[in-house]
Amino acid sequence: MSTVSTRPGASRIEPVLRTVAIVVVTAIVMFPVYWMVVSALRPSDESLSFPPPLLPHALEFSSFCQLFAEKPIAHWLMLSTFVASLTVIGTLILVIPAAYALSRLYWVGRSAFGLMLLFTQMMPGAVVVAPVLMLYRSLGWTDNLWALALLHTAFVVPLCAWVLKTSFDSVPKEIIEAALIDGCDRWKVLWLVLLPLTKPGLVAVSVIAFFASWNEFLFASTLITKNDLYTASLGLATLMTQLDTPLFVLMAAGVTFSILPVFFYMAIQRHLLRGLTAGAVKG
Amino acid sequence: MALAPALSGTATEARRRARARRGVVGSRAFPYLLILPMLALEGALVIYPIIRGALFSLETDTGLGLDNYRTMLADPDFWRMIGHTLVFTLSVDVAILTIGLSLALLMNWSFRGRGLVRSLLTIPWAIPEVPVAITFVLMLDPSFGVFNAFxxxxxxxxxxxxxxxxxxxxxxxxxxxxxxxxxxxxxxxLLSALQSVPDELYEAGRIDGAGRFALFCHITLPGIRDTLALLAVLAFIYSTQQFTLIWLITGGGPVDATTTLAPAIYMQAFRFYNFPYAGAIAVVGFVISAVATLVFVAAQRRVETSE
Structure with a gap:
């Protein structure tokens, strides 16, 4: 690790300057986050004044009460949780065997499969959204949350396969060979040796899949048309276009919707770094 | 380590015995069975729609043909859209790498609270796109948005x-x-790439009397060059994929000023219900991201071989 402070002859003032710069940059980056939270918590009469006070004069939670009382946000969040949970289950079922085959087995076509995964990972959703809608209509799968979860699964498994593969890669070869000597077959190696040793990787994959589905907007907005099937990202987008939603209620909805992903992404930050660059960069 | 050859010897032995037991798990088909479910899903919901979309783009009133492409290439709106996409993509790419690298350089020393700063930096990226759009629309509101106050x-x-x-x-x-x-x-x-540049190189450079700028140009930059290339491709893909933020903040407007590739496809398909034309633009999007993926693979190879 290269450190500035240990360098002989480094000026005393440099750490101070760097600290100030870091604080300033972080403050600028964090300002929209601060504004989002403050706008949800400030008294309602304050939110429409100009210039808006940077520090709220009081904090109140009435916006959240109003949000849950007047908007079906609890229902939306529940449906989002449902779709996201299905996505996690589907992802784990598909990704565990595939990551094992990518990481530990040798077979013809492995790199071609890896390339196909990368292609699908990089493909913009917009490229397929119209044909997917046609396909779903012909199958009668529109306005079906299970089918939406299946689509979310298809779009998140490539990334998750990379994350779990890097996790499997980090298990020492010797442990697997010892298991093989002890008479495990390759299936048992996966279940009894690899999976117990890669729990953090499995957690990371679950978190990625959950919030990929939770945050997704494009497919949800094209495939779901019934109000009572709205997931939270859809519901939130409609609140945004409804002019009768008070601003602080809208902001409270935004905050409510963001709390979970922010918390969990922070927890698995390092895994994400590695996964999103397909393992090429250490996180 | 004298044990190692013997150990791997018995391992090969054991593997041979395991395979001799036959069964599905020991067979050659086993890896293919493991990937089959995923392959089927990707085939049905990603690859098949891409092909289907490409076929749409060939449909014309008189049968199959390239009419949609002719219309597209002759359409000034299409070229405006390509122009907007280029402006958007290149600006996002350059800005992300410049600001990202500057901040990484700033953070590349041990200071108290580094963990906290790292966690805080995760937040913008973790907040879903819909609330991000809502927040910025509020901050930019012409009558009471806080950006106006600044x-x-x-x-x-x-x-x-x-x-x-x-x-x-x-x-x-x-x-x-x-x-x-x-x-x-x-x-x-980039911060973790910077930290993998060996300290000894900096020491050697300093002994040779290199200044700060020389150290950056001759040690830091070559050390992270491959990572930087990889991230440039990734940022390119990130920006060409962008739909939700643009759609919710400007709707592609005013008129078509912020209509890039993804909103353009959406608009053709769901505003004008012109699926064949949407299919033609989607093929352009497919080609762009396929080429970007190949460049990404090349960049990735370089990062891996340089480690």
Whole structure:
């Protein structure tokens, strides 16, 4: 690790300057986050004044009460949780065997499969959204949350396969060979040796899949048309276009919707770094 | 380590015995069975729709043909869209890498609270796109948005700008929001790349009397060059994929000033119900991301071989 402070002859003032710069940059980056939270918590009469006070004069939670009382946000969040949970289950079922085959087995076509995964990972959703809608209509799968979860699964498994593969890669070869000597077959190696040793990787994959589905907007907005099937990202987008939603209620909805992903992404930050660059960069 | 050859010898032995037991698990088909479910899903919901979309684009009133492509290439709106996509993508890419690298360099020393700063930087990237759009639309509101208050601090600014009604400002806004949401991630990746540059190189450079700028050009930059190339491709893909932020903040407007590739496909398909034309634009999108993926693979190989 290269450190500035240990360098002989480094000026005393440099750490101070760097600290100030870091604080300033972080403050600028964090300002929209601060504004989002403050706008949800400030008294309602304050939110429409100009210039808006940077520090709220009081904090109140009435916006959240109003949000849950007047908007079906609890229902939306529940449906989002449902779709996201299905996505996690589907992802784990598909990704565990595939990551094992990518990481530990040798077979013809492995790199071609890896390339196909990368292609699908990089493909913009917009490229397929119209044909997917046609396909779903012909199958009668529109306005079906299970089918939406299946689509979310298809779009998140490539990334998750990379994350779990890097996790499997980090298990020492010797442990697997010892298991093989002890008479495990390759299936048992996966279940009894690899999976117990890669729990953090499995957690990371679950978190990625959950919030990929939770945050997704494009497919949800094209495939779901019934109000009572709205997931939270859809519901939130409609609140945004409804002019009768008070601003602080809208902001409270935004905050409510963001709390979970922010918390969990922070927890698995390092895994994400590695996964999103397909393992090429250490996180 | 004298044990190692013997150990791997018995391992090969054991593997042979395991395979001799036959069964599905020992067979050659086993890896293919493991990937089959995933392959089937990707085939059905990603690859098949891509092909289907490409076939749409060939459908014309008189049967199959390239008419949609002819229309597309002759359509000034299409070229405007390509122009907007280039402006958007290149600006986002350059800004993300420049700001990301600057911040990474700033953070590349041990200071108290580094963990905290890392965690804070994860936040913009973790907040879902819909609330991000809502927040920025609020902050840019022409009558009470807080950005106007900041802008008014500059001398000569007496009126709140119509951020989202001016074609140039609207483009600046969607670029800025996309960069804001994306760059912290790139910063964190670059930070770990910076930390993998060996200290000894810096020591040697200093002994040779290299100044700070020389150290950066001859040691830091070559050390992270491959990672930087990889991230440039990744940022390119991130920005061409962008739909939700643009759609919710400007709707592609005013008129079509912020309509890039993804909103353009959506608009053709779901506003004008012109699926064949949407299919033709989608093929352009497919080709762009396929080429980007190949460049990504090449960049990735370089990172891996240089480690």
């Amino acid at each position: 802008l008014r601090l500059f001398p000569g600014v007496t009126e709140n700008p119509q951020w989202l009604l001016d074609p140039v400002l609207a483009m600046v806004v969607v670029i800025a929001v996309t960069v804001w949401k994306g760059f912290p991630f790139y910063s964190l990746v």
